[in-house]
Amino acid sequence: MRIGLPIKVAIIVVLIGLSVWVFLRQSVKLGLDLQGGVHLVFEAQDTPQIKVTGDTLSRVQAIIDSRINQLGITEPIIQREGDRRLVVELPGYQEDPQSAIDLIGKTALLEFKDTGTRYVEEGTKLTDAPTILTGADLKDARVGYDQFGKPVVEVEFNPEGAKVFAEFTRNNIGRYLAITLDGVVISCPVINSEIPDGKGQIEGNFTLDSATQLAVLLRAGALPVPLNLIEMRRVGPTLGKDTINASIRAAVIAVILIMGFMLVYYRFSGIIADISLLCYVALLLGLVSVFKATLTLPGIAALIMSVGMAVDGNVIIFERIKEELKKGKTLMSSIEAGFRRSYAPILDSQITTLIASAVLFYFGTGSVRGFAVMLALGTAISIFTAITVTHILFQLFSQLKIMKSPKTFGI
Template identity: 40%
Template sequence: MSFKLKIKLFFLLFLIGFAALLLLPTFVPNLPPWFKKYVYRGELKLGLDLKGGVHLVLQPDIDKAMQNQFENYVQDIKAQLNKLVSSSYEVSIDNLKAVFKFQDPKDVKVFKDEVLKGIKEIAISKEYQQENLFMVEVTLSEERIIYIKENLLNQVLEVIRNRVDQFGVAEAIITKQGKDKIVVQLPGLKDPERAINIIGQTAQLEFRLVDEETMQRLDQLVNSLVQTGKISFDAPIEEWRKLLAPYLPQDSQFYFMVEKDKETGKVIKKPMVLKKEVLLTGTYLKTAQVRINPQTNEPYVWLQFDSRGAKIFELITSENVGKRLAIVLDEVVRSAPVIKEKISGGEAQITGGFSMQEASDLALVLRAGALPAPVKILQNITIGPSLGTDSIKKGLIAGVIGAAAVIIFTIFYYRISGVVAVIALVLNIYFLLALLSAFQATLTLPGIAGIILSIGMGVDSNVLIFERIREELKAGRTTFSAIFQGYSRTFITIFDAHVTVLITSLILFIFGTGPIRGFAVTLSISILVNLFTAIFATKIFYEYLYERGIDFRIKFFELNKKANFNFMKFKKICAILSLILSLTGCFGILQAFLGKANLGIDFTGGAIIYLSSEKTPDLGLLRKTLEESGIKDFMLQDIKKENMILLKVKLSKESLTEEVNHILSLLNQKLPDHKFNVVSKEEIGSTISQELQNKATLAILGALVGIIVYLAFRFNVYFGIAAGLATFHDVLVTFGLFYLLGKEINLLFITALLTLAGYSLTDTVVIFDRIRENLQKHSFANFDELINKSINDVFSRTIITVLTTLFGSLSLLLFGGVVIRDFALALTIGFIVGTYSSIFLASPLLQVLHKGKLPQFK
């Protein structure tokens, strides 16, 4: 064995061993501690769609953050004014403006020179006199507004990270998205709803006095409004405040106190009126813990303030003995005890019929700190562990069946060389998983689509080599000469096909989001791995046989020994068919943009909920229940044999958490015997859906531009345009067929379109490479003759590739489960359309663009 071959073999074995180290923590969970400490601690990460968990996209309310800070500054100003001014004054707040009304001009001077001088965050916007009053209007300074806008996201990020750390979620991912959003991923959660409540709770803690005078006539007023049907107790607090505003003093505000009935556990809402002035906030909170009341044996939350907070709390309680002090958390009164005496030491408690878990969660969010502003949940994907496990199980079954079909066919068709190709295919997936583990990338369902495409490309690369070897043998070469010539002459074709798909995947990563990015990462890695295994690894086997002098004979099965089909004869018929199908696709896309197609919630906003039931669901009864409750634009689907239903509701709102919770509560109240349980749910607000729609469009267009530019560089501009148009045709036709079938257009479907675009592009590049080669080797009477010969030369490879690729997509379609079924259908349709276009459309387009004249290559 030559030194060069020994180096190659050693390098391959080293990579196999190194990949084993990268994959050991994934497949061998009980490794000794020293391995993870000194060798490798990472492992292959599964996406939420495979493992279960929560994916949230949050957006802080920046306007509310500025308003909260402004009101806090106003309270500080009032506290100082109370000590410094001699006469009474008034203050009114409207959003980010506060007007202070003084009776004495000397108080104005004190206000400006002594109070505002120490608060640089507040600026005077206007001064004027109204009758006998001296008015000073203040607002947040420009510098403070800029500071809040620049730092709010970091503050929210830190608070959420603290909460998640205390919640104890392993492998949590908390990152920024753009300038105003935060992405939170919590894989493998068993109680996702609890985690969402903890993360999303603002935890704005305030202490306000109860307006006892107004409270005396409040109950009668509230009952009158409810009985006359003007409002219900379930109406949002904003509606109540708007309706009651004429009946309440300007310095008071309406609230509900929420308590739980000790016996029934039912939530009781009691109307309350509190003074608007905030006496103390959670800013001064030092710690919060759960304690048990020895008299009632019920848990409560014990609070302790820092030194400054303790002084403020002592002052509040000393000045308001005999009055009720309400503890308000996120606009809800939790308790309102009577102040019996001055309280020193800075301790307080929140009661309210909590369970131990509720008290623990409340203490957790208070300890971690309040969010500086409320956060809107723009996207909420919650996948239960059972559905994730089911996806893995069915995905593995489908993958094994598809792979087995590919292996059997490849070995049957190419004999011993087929065994070599199968080993290369196994290495391909093996190295891919190892690299995903090394880069700490996440494997998702769209990532599996990338693996399917890489398997197709891996088989295709070997088929290209084997078919070229067959041609060289027919030309009279010896076995090993034919083998090495086969590798040499197919290198440029394989390289072109892989680079074009790599450029596409990189553009998808730049412009894409969510599933599209997951697909792009997996595909990019698999392309690089496949180039190595197809060209380098498999060749070592033949080099070893050659150097050992082993007599080796190539025996391949052959589909068509003398392919001489006149493909161009059908170019006009195919052109008409493609035009009709493309127009159908254009119409489908137009309908989608107009909102008239069956768009998924990725693009419309809304919710997808998988519900399990203890009895066989009655769709008619469910539909009637939802319609009678005023739920519109929904779809129900029964998942056979699994006592599970799929509920899709389209809602065009920025945040959908309240609406979804209302629907789930409604179903459990009106159909209690079903005992519905949320297996998985996905909420996408209108902001995110528009963003996903824009990025999906940019991803597809960007990929097409990348194809045209590269192929224009490698061949000429007409080759690039022809390949780009053929790929775009495949996207249009598949979209049109999906539209006609009434299937849902969602991000997973867009990922399928991108998968087939990569497949179709590879097919087209193989034919174009053969056209270029034939032009350099032979002379032709016309373009039709050139195209017919080139397609016939690679026709066996085209048929074999589409068959092996269809094995994967059909196995996913038949055995992959409900989550991935439509995705697999799109792949299956797309692979067939892509094969058709590479043969009957791309090359005729090339002829039209060249105006029938044969291109020239140096």
């Protein structure tokens, strides 16, 4: 069933309206270069058991990346520097850098130790008790609440760990099991009964934030070697504000220049291209808000560049229509033939850009990935506006008398 022109126009208007509404309702997330944050440099340290190698540093980088991503921190930068150092940049942490340091630099070695009949106070360094299980035996760790509504960390062991845990709790009812993090006791419960299902709770003086952070650390795993913080620098947002203002000015100027060129060169058809371009901008801003994409300076550059690329499809279409009109065809047949002949070159050029964006995203890191995402998003929307929106606009205005004149297409 073919969709009529009024319905097509209504769908486009609704999409544009929703895009503008979402953009105005939701604030766009900003990256480190625009909103500020914290710049940290860590150095991996040798232990008697493990020496720092390239493979060790790669494991540390992967664990830190997992910890950060589980907290939903957007556009983090985690890069190796030399043979021992990692550079970590996190947006939005300039007011509380210590929480970022605790998240990243903590080794997070969880151990369950048998202290027998001895109760050990929380915060005590415990080194003289045998280890029963470690964090490596965990399958999952989540935040939960006890019967009093206090935050706890609910843990679940893997099959092997569950078997050991069940046997230990069965044989040690009435004795204490100390739970330590990096050698420091965080809880020391008494074993009241066997725990056969491999599930338990870590109780302590947790707030919701501290319980969440511990669960993240346990899920990501312990660092194979300790990290020393050797540099911490706050990145202020003042430069970000100046950059945003300059970028907005550049984007506005770019749109005005492009619209002016299309209007002068293609006459009334240029007006159609300009309307299509405004639709493109509205849809792009709406999708950036919907996907909660993080805007960085390279991302803004990609958006501005994609504005220019968005009219490429219109240029191809207009030239094809002009060629058809010069052959003596009617207006509607020229429009349909022009669009039909334009699909292949438009898709070829834009798919090439999408492939380049995919390569940048796969091999790049940090802001390079942000650039790739924005470029791909802009390219995908430009395909829609060039092929669909522009076509609908031509159909809508085709009955106007001005459209009958060859001057309409700059002929």
